Amino acid sequence: MASIKVILWEKKKTENEHPIVIRITKDRKSTYLYTGQYVAPKYWDETERRVKSTHPNATILNQLILKKLAEANGQLLESEIKEDYESISTIKRKITGKKKTDFFIVADQYLDNLLKSEKYRQYNTQKNRIKKFKTFVGKQDLAFREISVALLRKFETYLLHEDKKAPRTVVNYLMVIRTVYNRAISDSQASKDLYPFGKGKIQIKFPQSEKIGLSIDEVKLLENSNELSPPQQHAVNLWLLSFYFAGIRFGDLLLLKWDDFKDERLYYRMNKNQKYDSLKIPEKAKAIMGFYSQFSNKNNLVFPDLGETNLNDKKALLSRTQSVNRNINRTLQRVADNLKINKKLSMHIARHTFGNISGDRIPIQMLQKLYRHSSVTTTINYQANFMKKEADTALDKVINF
Known part of the structure; x- marks a missing residue:
């Protein structure tokens, strides 16, 4: 029998906030579904497992939690009545597979966290890089499955030869895309199956830059x-x-x-x-x-x-x-x-x-x-x-x- 519970994750994602996650336990093994939302511990009701009313967005956040719980519970019930055994990882894949997460939505969440952490220099730089990537793909929505090796190669070529960016700068553009993709995987909003980075794919290598000082x-x-x-x-x-x-x-x-x-x-x-x-x-x-x-x-x-x-x-x-x-x-x-x-x-x-x-x-x-x-x-x-x-x-x- 599987169980499900909403918790506030102990590990902080930002300086003062923790992620709200849904924990699913089956056969003494647990997996976690990230809601993509974060609150400070002072706003979390540990008894009721919900956001306290003192939070400015309490109503919306609690509605989101209920929606996520309903989706997870529905999939759990389907799993329980099936004759074939389903592992907890299979259940998680089915739950997360129901939604199509957009790269630029996760990118906005990433930028928002930089702002909350007061990392303004990094925020300004990464915002411009993500904006250029959006302009390059030419559309407002981009599913993670669409971010292929071929697409990133084309983006790399565009930056080098049309936008005249230095090789080291091009690496920085690829790094922010990888960072957002990794965040989505960590939050169960994207799958590792089509991950375009790594050996034999897009490898992040920093070219040696020329450094010349005065004599x-x-x-x-x-x-x-x-x-x-x-x-x-x-x-x-x-x-x-x-x-x-x-x-x-x-x-x-x-x-x-x-x-x-x-x-x-x-x-x-x-x-x-x-x-x-x-x-x-x-x-x-x-x-x-x-x-x-x-x-x-x-x-x-x-x-x-x-x-x-x-x-x-x-x-x-x-x-x-x-x-x-x-x-x-x-x-x-x-x-x-x-x-x-x-x-x-x-x-x-x-x-x-x-x-x-x-x-x-x-x-x-x-x-x-x-x-x-x-x-x-x-x-x-x-x-x-x-x-x-x-x-x-x-x-x-x-x-x-």
């Missing part, structure tokens, strides 16, 4: 540059400080507060992966920071670029940071042109420059610490762009005869 002489040109306008000098100061602190990312740089500097060291947490670390304050950095100590702002930030931005408003903070980054990069390129630096100069190049100059000089484990990478593999892959000494020596051994 020591080019950094010295920036350090010794004079007759710069105030905006140009400020842009160069930010670039140099990023370089001096082992390529600290621009968003983290702008958020540095005077309180982060203690006992001749910088203490900060990197926003990208939340890794916490500290670095000594190089003498070159002290000279630049001394200039900014004369200014003040309500947030006690070292640099004035975020101005009166509300740091607790992540959406506004992201928008302002991106705007400042664009302006600083444009200014840096003008400086590079004036100094005859024949390379693209941007804030991110400060990180590449640190890698280029460190080259083969620093043990990979120490570079991992300086870069604040979570995995040493990431550091090895990153630094491979700049470790040329052994390859150059090997080349000389062959051709210098």
Whole structure:
């Protein structure tokens, strides 16, 4: 005899919400049907197995739960009266097979979760990628069974040759499609049978990107540059400080507060992966920071670029940071042109420059610490762009005869 029950899943799907699922148990084995809806534990009535009336959408959510229960119960009853035995996995397939889930509906749920988690940068990027995929397929509805290897190959070709996207960018488009597909499978809204990713199908492989940093002489040109306008000098100061602190990312740089500097060291947490670390304050950095100590702002930030931005408003903070980054990069390129630096100069190049100059000089484990990478593999892959000494020596051994 099978049993059915609505539960609030223990594992969180977002920062504060848990998925509402239907648990089916037969022969002491359980399987779960995801409703696609999420609520915070404070809104869940554990006794009644329903959403509390204090939730703004309680009526609609409870109606949905009743509908899902009715569908599951109906299939269970059919299974019980049949003479042939049906396993719990077969019952689940029949229940989930009754509905045709649309890719773009699941994609909207995925984007909504990013918004709820205040991941605004990721939300904006992924929203645009999904929108382009929808434009490419040319229709509003797309069943998961329609997302074939052939369709994804055509999309890949379109991005590369018609939309002129870089290979690394194309991989990002395929990744978001895979993410939404995996979410649908996890929530029992799509089957693994026609999954278009994996060996022999669409494989996600990151092409090695070209990373070129400045040389020591080019950094010295920036350090010794004079007759710069105030905006140009400020842009160069930010670039140099990023370089001096082992390529600290621009968003983290702008958020540095005077309180982060203690006992001749910088203490900060990197926003990208939340890794916490500290670095000594190089003498070159002290000279630049001394200039900014004369200014003040309500947030006690070292640099004035975020101005009166509300740091607790992540959406506004992201928008302002991106705007400042664009302006600083444009200014840096003008400086590079004036100094005859024949390379693209941007804030991110400060990180590449640190890698280029460190080259083969620093043990990979120490570079991992300086870069604040979570995995040493990431550091090895990153630094491979700049470790040329052994390859150059090997080349000389062959051709210098």
